[in-house]
Amino acid sequence: MxxxxxxxxxxxxxxxxxxxxxxxxxxxxxxxxxxxxxxxxxxxxxxxxxxxxxxxxxxxxxxxxxxxxxxxxxxxxxxxxxxxxxxxxxxLCTGGELLERIHRRSNFSEPDAATLVKTIFGAIKYIHDNSVVHRDLKPDNLLFDTPAEDAVIQVADFGLGKIMDEQQMYLLTEICGTPGYIAPEIYRKRISHTHPTLPTVGHGPAMDIWSTGVIAYYILVGYTPFDLATTDEKRAQVVAGVYRFEPEKYWDTISETAKDFIKHCLVVDHGVRPTAETVLGHKWLTTEGGCFVSDPQGSTDEPYDLLPNAKEGAKKKHTWHPAQNGKRALERYTYPLVENCxxxxxxxxxxxxxxxxxxxxxxxxxxxxxxxxxxxxxxxxxxx
Missing domain, CATH: 3.30.200.20 (Phosphorylase Kinase; domain 1)
Structure with a gap:
């Protein structure tokens, strides 16, 4: 029947x-x-x-x-x-994306940045503890739930994410992510045809650590350390971990502890890149009162306001944003999502x-x- x-x-x-x-x-x-x-x-x-x-x-x-x-x-x-x-x-997240929210503030200091990054890494630890890799962490996917001052930031958009067991954690090999935030192990596969001696490796949760290290750099100065990485030459720079804390004008107002934190995240060898749990123990995230360079225009306990330099840096570096480039946004999803249909x-x-x-x-x-x-x-x- x-x-x-x-x-x-x-x-x-x-x-x-x-x-x-x-x-x-x-x-x-x-x-x-x-x-x-x-x-x-x-x-x-x-x-x-x-x-x-x-x-x-x-x-x-x-x-x-x-x-x-x-x-x-x-x-x-x-x-x-x-x-x-x-x-x-x-x-219903109505508080805006991370950078939009930061740039709407009247003041944004290094301790403010560290607090945000600590919150993000707390979420990443939870995600990884549940055997999930996000694979597309960037400011656009970090949203605030309300416009209020005490709004909660949330990690969103798991469209490229993967659920993995321990045995699979480094078996992923497809190219994924957003230019500027992609980890070296992802680019190795793409540039291997021009660098035949470079071994192709898989990737796993460590790629999220790299991406969030880039985000930390970004929110401090308004631009990413690796630009778009749209050519093999630029991708090779990512693979080699070639970046600088420049121009000095923007980095002189930021502590050495913050720079060390970014170095801590942007380790080229993903096999020794720290876990989210290890990152959360870094001095930049754990120092009571926060790490910062004192503003000579204020009291000795007052950190620099980073917003003027960050806004200027974003403008001078022509910071890329997916919403400003529909062609790149469309091309990103044509492998392999919709090109055939x-x-x-x-x-x-x-x-x-x-x-x-x-x-x-x-x-x-x-x-x-x-x-x-x-x-x-x-x-x-x-x-x-």
Whole structure:
């Protein structure tokens, strides 16, 4: 006797204003009808995922594993699918991204930077302790939950993350991440054709330590130590760990302890790069009152305000931000996510992607039914 056909369920959410729009998804405010709670809902057109459904399911599984376990890791509250779209409901983070938030402040000192970095590494330790590697840590993926002064920073966007057991921790070899934050072990695979004597290695959680070391450098002076690393020559500099604390104007107001911390994170050999737990014991993060260079214009106990130099450094270095370069953002996801389903040259891919995101944006949940639902450890398929 054949199993009875399952009926689709009415959707318990309604979407509202658009919070953001990317190359392959739109994020909208969503309200849960029964509770009245508001969420940020990431909507992905299923056309992007043809043959690659496992990539989104991987992100969902990671977030199911991590959600509700740490205050500084974004929470996935719900996941469901309609016939046309995939919906992921997250915390409604309205406080802005890390750098945007810092640059809106009236003052930002080295102890402030150390406090932020310590919080981020606390979240990374939790992520790694749960056998997850983020693989795309950057300021854009560090969000504040509210605009308030006491807002909580959260690590977000686990789209490139991996769940790994101990035996797998250094078996990953695919190229991933964002230029400027990618660890040397990732680039070794890419430049091996021009450096045949350079061994190709796998990667694991140590890559997140490197990326966060770059973030620490960035929030202190407004630019990254490795630029974009878009050529083999620049990638080779990353592989060799060639960077400097320059210009001196920006670094003279920063303590030697902070510089040592960055060196502590940016160790080229990922096999001896410290763990998140070890990093959390560094003097820069543990000194009571914080480490800093005293501002001669203030009292001996007053640190420099780093914001003027950081803003100037960001402007002079033409700091790269994904939102300012749609082509790089699109190209980043074409390996291997959508190039086969989009096809054509860049302009064709961009036009097609925009059309599909428009379709997702217009779906009315009043008229849509849920065909797959996963929440709080339950997996409910409600139609074939």
């Amino acid at each position: 054949a199993a009875p056909e399952l009926q689709a369920l009415a959707c318990q959410y309604r979407t509202g204003k658009t919070l953001g729009r990317g190359s392959f998804s739109v994020v909208k405010e969503a309200i849960h009808l029964d509770s009245g709670l508001l969420y940020a809902c990431k909507i992905i057109n299923k056309r992007f995922m043809v043959g690659r459904e496992g990539m989104v399911r991987n992100e969902v599984e990671i977030l199911r594993k991590l959600s509700y376990g740490h205050p500084n890791v974004v929470t996935l509250h719900d996941y469901f699918e309609t016939k046309n779209n995939i919906y992921l409901c997250f915390n 989009l096809g054509g040259d860049f302009e064709t891919m961009r036009r097609t992607a925009n059309e599909w995101v428009d379709e997702s944006d217009k779906e009315d949940l009043n008229e849509s039914s849920i065909v797959h639902h996963l929440m709080c450890g339950r997996d409910v398929s409600v139609s074939q």
